[in-house]
Amino acid sequence: MKKFKRHLVTSALPYANGPVHIGHLAGVYVPSDIYVRYLRLRGEDVVWVCGSDEHGVPITIKARQEGVTPQDIVDKYHYMIKSSFEGLGISFDIYSRTTSATHHKTASDFFRTLYDKGEFTEKTTMQFYDEEAKQFLADRYVMGTCPHCQNDKAYGDQCESCGTTLNSIDLINPRSAISGSVPVMRETKHWYLPLDKHEPMLRKWILDGHKEWKANVYGQCKSWLDLGLQPRAVSRDLDWGIPVPVEGAEGKVLYVWFDAPIGYISATKDLTPDWEKYWKSEDTKMVHFIGKDNIVFHCIVFPAMLHAHGEYILPENVPGNEFLNLEGDKISTSRNWAVWLHEYLEDFPGKEDVLRYVLCANAPETKDNDFTWKDFQARNNNELVAVLGNFVNRALVLTQKYYEGAVPAMGELTQYDKDILSELPEIKSAVEENIENYRFREALKEAMNIARLGNKYLADTEPWKLIKTDPERVKTIMNIALQITANLAIVVEPFMPFTSAKILKMIGKEPFGWDALGRTDLLAAGHVIAEPQLLFEKIEDSVIEAQLEKLAASRKANAAKENGKKIEEQKGSVSFDDFGGMDIRVATVLEAEKIAKTKKLLKLTIDTGIDKRTIVSGIAEHYEPADLVGKQILVLVNLEPRELKGVMSQGMILMATDPSGKMVVVSPTEKMPNGAVIG
RNA sequence: GGCGAGAUAGCUCAGCUGGUUAGAGCGCAUGAUUCAUAAUCAUGAGGUCCGGGGUUCAAGUCCCCGUCUCGCUACCA
Numbered sequence A: 001m002k003k004f005k006r007h008l009v010t011s012a013l014p015y016a017n018g019p020v021h022i023g024h025l026a027g028v029y030v031p032s033d034i035y036v037r038y039l040r041l042r043g044e045d046v047v048w049v050c051g052s053d054e055h056g057v058p059i060t061i062k063a064r065q066e067g068v069t070p071q072d073i074v075d076k077y078h079y080m081i082k083s084s085f086e087g088l089g090i091s092f093d094i095y096s097r098t099t100s101a102t103h104h105k106t107a108s109d110f111f112r113t114l115y116d117k118g119e120f121t122e123k124t125t126m127q128f129y130d131e132e133a134k135q136f137l138a139d140r141y142v143m144g145t146c147p148h149c150q151n152d153k154a155y156g157d158q159c160e161s162c163g164t165t166l167n168s169i170d171l172i173n174p175r176s177a178i179s180g181s182v183p184v185m186r187e188t189k190h191w192y193l194p195l196d197k198h199e200p201m202l203r204k205w206i207l208d209g210h211k212e213w214k215a216n217v218y219g220q221c222k223s224w225l226d227l228g229l230q231p232r233a234v235s236r237d238l239d240w241g242i243p244v245p246v247e248g249a250e251g252k253v254l255y256v257w258f259d260a261p262i263g264y265i266s267a268t269k270d271l272t273p274d275w276e277k278y279w280k281s282e283d284t285k286m287v288h289f290i291g292k293d294n295i296v297f298h299c300i301v302f303p304a305m306l307h308a309h310g311e312y313i314l315p316e317n318v319p320g321n322e323f324l325n326l327e328g329d330k331i332s333t334s335r336n337w338a339v340w341l342h343e344y345l346e347d348f349p350g351k352e353d354v355l356r357y358v359l360c361a362n363a364p365e366t367k368d369n370d371f372t373w374k375d376f377q378a379r380n381n382n383e384l385v386a387v388l389g390n391f392v393n394r395a396l397v398l399t400q401k402y403y404e405g406a407v408p409a410m411g412e413l414t415q416y417d418k419d420i421l422s423e424l425p426e427i428k429s430a431v432e433e434n435i436e437n438y439r440f441r442e443a444l445k446e447a448m449n450i451a452r453l454g455n456k457y458l459a460d461t462e463p464w465k466l467i468k469t470d471p472e473r474v475k476t477i478m479n480i481a482l483q484i485t486a487n488l489a490i491v492v493e494p495f496m497p498f499t500s501a502k503i504l505k506m507i508g509k510e511p512f513g514w515d516a517l518g519r520t521d522l523l524a525a526g527h528v529i530a531e532p533q534l535l536f537e538k539i540e541d542s543v544i545e546a547q548l549e550k551l552a553a554s555r556k557a558n559a560a561k562e563n564g565k566k567i568e569e570q571k572g573s574v575s576f577d578d579f580g581g582m583d584i585r586v587a588t589v590l591e592a593e594k595i596a597k598t599k600k601l602l603k604l605t606i607d608t609g610i611d612k613r614t615i616v617s618g619i620a621e622h623y624e625p626a627d628l629v630g631k632q633i634l635v636l637v638n639l640e641p642r643e644l645k646g647v648m649s650q651g652m653i654l655m656a657t658d659p660s661g662k663m664v665v666v667s668p669t670e671k672m673p674n675g676a677v678i679g
Numbered sequence B: 001g002g003c004g005a006g007a008u009a010g011c012u013c014a015g016c017u018g019g020u021u022a023g024a025g026c027g028c029a030u031g032a033u034u035c036a037u038a039a040u041c042a043u044g045a046g047g048u049c050c051g052g053g054g055u056u057c058a059a060g061u062c063c064c065c066g067u068c069u070c071g072c073u074a075c076c077a
Helices: A022-041 A057-066 A068-088 A100-116 A195-208 A215-227 A256-271 A275-280 A293-307 A340-348 A353-360 A373-403 A415-436 A438-462 A461-471 A471-491 A497-507 A541-566 A577-579
Strands: A005-013 A045-051 A096-097 A122-128 A143-147 A172-174 A186-192 A234-239 A252-254 A282-293 A325-328 A369-371 A585-594 A601-605 A612-617 A634-638 A643-646 A647-649 A655-657 A662-664
Touching: A005 A275, A022 A045, A022 A282, A022 A325, A022 A340, A022 A353, A022 A369, A022 A415, A045 A068, A045 A293, A057 A068, A068 A096, A068 A215, A068 A340, A096 A100, A096 A256, A100 A252, A100 A256, A100 A293, A100 A340, A122 A172, A186 A256, A195 A215, A195 A293, A215 A293, A215 A369, A252 A256, A252 A634, A256 A293, A256 A643, A275 A282, A275 A293, A282 A293, A353 A438, A353 A497, A353 A662, A369 A373, A373 A438, A373 A471, A373 A497, A373 A541, A415 A438, A415 A471, A438 A461, A438 A471, A471 A497, A612 A647
Parallel strands: A005 A045, A005 A282, A045 A096, A325 A369
Antiparallel strands: A122 A186, A143 A172, A234 A252, A585 A601, A585 A634, A601 A612, A643 A647, A655 A662
16 A cells, blocks of 8 residues: 555536536535545645636637637636635635636646657648638538438537537538638648557556556446557647647647646646645645546546656546436536536525535435435435434533533443444544545445434433433533534534534534544533534425426426427528439338447338339437338438448438437328339 | 446445345334424334346356446447
8 A cells, every 4th residue: 555645636627618516516526525625634735626627619619609709708607616616615725727827838838848759649631621710620610411310500520400420521511600601621730649659558557556446437447448549639720729839830729638637737836836746746646536527538648648748647546426417317508407506505505515415425426326306305304404403403402401501521431421432433434434435425424423323322311301310420421412512523524514613613612633533522521612503404395396496497498499499490492403403202111120230220121113222221219120111211312322331322211300309201191102203 | 339337125325355134324104202403212114136047055246148227439321
């Protein structure tokens, strides 16, 4: 077991094109906050960095849509994200941003170092160029007609109408999304990071050296390594980002995946002049907290970059969590299906810890989990209020009642007292072990056991009865109950810092530090505690219903949007001759079979009346092969043949597609002879 | 199609390298209790451990074949 002198913790950089939601929190920020707070309480040397990821194409698109500059967009969300994190008590040592001057210089220098060391390869490719706007067009900037569903507003990377993944060269009638002009193909040079070169190092480091990583993380890495790594472009043609610091690279910026993780380094630089100690000493333990979508970047790509650079350490662990769903559906920013942090903070003032608690207790550590408002309410009412809040309240209220707030002296302990107190150190080590192994859900459960222990102790010793017969004994009981309360203030801090502070305030103490956990002399006899206040309050049904209505509204809005989107605009007019050039016929499906190793492709043998021919069609998700046999369909028979997965496709089947992407074949309403002409 | 992860009580999850009657929290039922936000405490009911084969003295745990969910990836004229 390696011994470390200090910790460097990073949390995935939120992308600055939208606010933060509970999915981000449960997967990344709440767990990492717990981890870091724990380390700090232990007095460890720890630095925790994060910041907004502000480059990349989606931000420029969003800016254009809203008619503002990319800088406007990132400013808006950066500050919004930053302040909502603070509101929830997410305690980064620094929350930086990738548009900062420090970052531009750091990323630029990093690139330059790799460039000078010959760590990149160069490749020239053909890409769409907009002569009017004088710039190369990223896939997202090319629009055209989707070859699949004929939607004429498809983007070069994806058709939003049918969800198909595309390449910009696939689009029919491509046009520039910037100027609307027809783009031309032009040569462009880019730099690549040859990941394959680092494969042996990565293999040894991860597959041999880090078998303790979470199953999902390790498995994903193994999968990538076994598939064989490919060189990856580190630059692209765009005007938003960090310019490639090489002569002759005008109009090119660093690819966002390359600049973003360097943001961790830049943030550390902004935080402390000692930053190198954290990034370049083997006795620093670096941990990346991320979601599962980021595994490859943090386990393969970024380590390869750091290794290529040569001076940096690699992460000791990369706890990647799964995803959180909301009320049974995937969280989605574009569909507004989310609980937004900034809205939660407004709707639930003073209930920061409730959200922290629920998200930790239900964190998607081993598989995707579901957040429901009903569960939120139940955990608040049945666990926080009934177990934790209630215990603290009864201990403090009884102390007020019997001793006017002055802590009574601990007398002689019974065996039962000793048994109860001996559980505290056991819980302490259980919490420690779980946190150190990134099992925060279990750690929280153990922490709550201290409150359960307290409730049980009071129920078993019944001080409210004994006060009449044996007041001396009650002093000891209440002293113990108060010591347990003080222990709660400690153990709860990483998970629920606001609650911890409230307890400390009520018992009139300063933070104890983690090592004090388990001690039974935290409150001296005679110390006077403050008037008790409730830590948590019940959440009524109406509150939950209001949140559910909010979600229902966004579901409704989405449906309306879908409907609005439903009817595509009419396309530009075509001449009668153009239409006449298309030869569409009635045909009958003779045979149908799935093409092996594909998900969507069916190979159909059809009788067109003219001949019997083969057509490949991407409808395997909509039809069982057997269901098509014997059906009459319409076929564009004079479309240029095209080879798909090794099969020649001679023509295209006409399909009707609804906005959800569902497809049905089009048939004549009455049986017609094969070869009958449509027109 | 390939790859990765998951599938265990009504719900959310533990079960490490195979070993006595499969565990926890919540919910539910019954009882106790009243200091406490009708909170607490005790007891109990609830499980073909996704399905089917196999290895073994012994399988939730290992192997093979399926099914379903999530993610990555190829294909979509």
